[in-house]
Amino acid sequence: MQEQELRRGSVQSIDRAVAILRCFDARTPDLGISDLARATGLSTSTVHRLLLAMQENGLIRQTAHRRYAIGPLVVQLAHSGGIPAGLRDAAMPVLRELRDATEETAAVHELLPSGQRVVLDQVESRHQLRRTYTEFGIPVPLPLGAPGKVLLAFSPWQRQAEVLAAPLERVLPQTITDPDVLAAQLAEIRKRGFAKSMSERTPGIRSVSAPVFDYSGQAVGCLSISGPELRMPAERLDELGELIVPAAWSVSELLGATESERDRRTALASGPAS
Numbered sequence: 001m002q003e004q005e006l007r008r009g010s011v012q013s014i015d016r017a018v019a020i021l022r023c024f025d026a027r028t029p030d031l032g033i034s035d036l037a038r039a040t041g042l043s044t045s046t047v048h049r050l051l052l053a054m055q056e057n058g059l060i061r062q063t064a065h066r067r068y069a070i071g072p073l074v075v076q077l078a079h080s081g082g083i084p085a086g087l088r089d090a091a092m093p094v095l096r097e098l099r100d101a102t103e104e105t106a107a108v109h110e111l112l113p114s115g116q117r118v119v120l121d122q123v124e125s126r127h128q129l130r131r132t133y134t135e136f137g138i139p140v141p142l143p144l145g146a147p148g149k150v151l152l153a154f155s156p157w158q159r160q161a162e163v164l165a166a167p168l169e170r171v172l173p174q175t176i177t178d179p180d181v182l183a184a185q186l187a188e189i190r191k192r193g194f195a196k197s198m199s200e201r202t203p204g205i206r207s208v209s210a211p212v213f214d215y216s217g218q219a220v221g222c223l224s225i226s227g228p229e230l231r232m233p234a235e236r237l238d239e240l241g242e243l244i245v246p247a248a249w250s251v252s253e254l255l256g257a258t259e260s261e262r263d264r265r266t267a268l269a270s271g272p273a274s
Contacts, residue, residue, distance in 0.1 A: 016042060017050055021059065021070070030069040087212065087221045088120045090254040094223065094247050095123040102240060104227035105131040108251075109147040109209070111220055115159055116141055117151055120221070131205050131226040143168055143182060144175065146197035146209035147224045153189035154211045154219035157271045160186060174200045190266060194241035199229060206232035208241045210248035217261030223248045 019040045023031055033051070037044045051068055054060040058073030091108035098106035107122040116139035124132055142152040143163060152160060160183075168177040176182045189195045194210040207226035211219040225240050226232075232240075252262070 013050065013053075016040070016046070017054055017059070020047065020050060020054065021074075024070050030063045030067045032065075032067050036068070087251075087255065090251045091212070091221075091223060092121065092123070094251050095121070098223070098225055098244065098247055099123040099125065101243065102225055103127060104225050104231070104240075105133070107133055107147075107224045107226070108212075109151070109222050109224060111151050111155075111222075112139060114139065115155075115163075117148055117221075125227060127227075127231075129228050129230075131202075131207075131228070140201075141169065144171060145201035146195040146207040146226075147222050148201075149176075149182075149185060149197065150189055150195035150209045150211050150222050151219055153186040153195065154213075154266060154269050157269055160269070160271075171201060172199060172203060174198055176200060187270070190270060192241065193245040196237050196241065197226075198234075204229050206237060208237050208244055210241070210244040211252075212248050212255065213252040213257040213262045213265070215256030215258075215261070217257065217263075217265035219265070220255070223251065 019042075020036055023036055023039045028035075031039070033044050033047050036042075036051075037047045040047065042050075051060055055062060055068075055071065058071045058076075060068050061071040063069050087110055088108060095106040095108060103125055104127075105122055105125045108120045109117050110120050111117050118139055119133045119136050121136070122133045124130060140148060142148040142155070152163060164179040164183055168179065168182065169175070170177045176185065185195075194208050197205075197207045197209075199206055205226055206229055207224050209222045209224040212221045212223060214220045223244055225244055249257075
């Protein structure tokens with residue numbers, strides 16, 4: 001019984017220390033004990049006790065005027081290589097796993113501030129007939145292909161409205177050019193968590209894609225699995241979709257994403273409340 005109580009006390013201390021760490025960001029890089037007590041709902045004596053322990057372990061450092069900031073250990077961990085430096089670094093190990101599991105090409109795509117997306121990198125299928133990306137760094141409009149559609153579906157509602165209001169370019173016979181059809185697809189993508197493309201951008205290639213979120217809950221990129229039509233019937237696309245969603249979320253977590261922020265952003269992407 002005493003051991004269980006000690007374990008619960010230790011977990012509670014960790015939870016409280018994490019609550020303190022979450023108080024620091026670019027807008028509030030240093031805080032006083034009273035600030036931290038108000039933000040966490042803890043007593044000033046509890047905050048002071050936790051700060052002393054966190055300071056001894058390098059999680060917190062004391063600044064001028066008895067204020068506190070993120071400590072050197074956190075900075076060291078961020079620069080040690082154990083934490084990915086960006087979307088590509090976080091995605092590559094997951095892409096290799098997806099390629100090995102599906103025997104199809106897996107890729108990572110990034111959303112640009114311009115409202116377009118680019119291919120960052122890929123892990124190619126070992127099949128002789130396979131999908132191979134060649135347009136690295138070249139902007140692609142969002143409505144084209146599964147990666148573009150999934151990024152559009154989780155973009156702010158205003159961006160979606162602007163895309164749906166503009167003419168939709170037809171690059172192949174299967175390209176979606178009807179705004180009502182595309183809008184319905186975007187709603188379904190948010191519901192299922194992944195997008196499908198039936199040879200809508202590249203001839204003979206079908207793909208699935210799932211979003212990658214950052215610490216703010218914003219979709220900053222996506223992962224995709226793609227291959228030739230002959231190996232990608234409709235039922236397999238659905239199976240691959242169920243596989244790629246948790247894979248993309250594992251990358252999101254490496255970028256600091258939380259379910260609460262993701263869900264908040266997704267609700268906003270769904271448009272004005274009716």
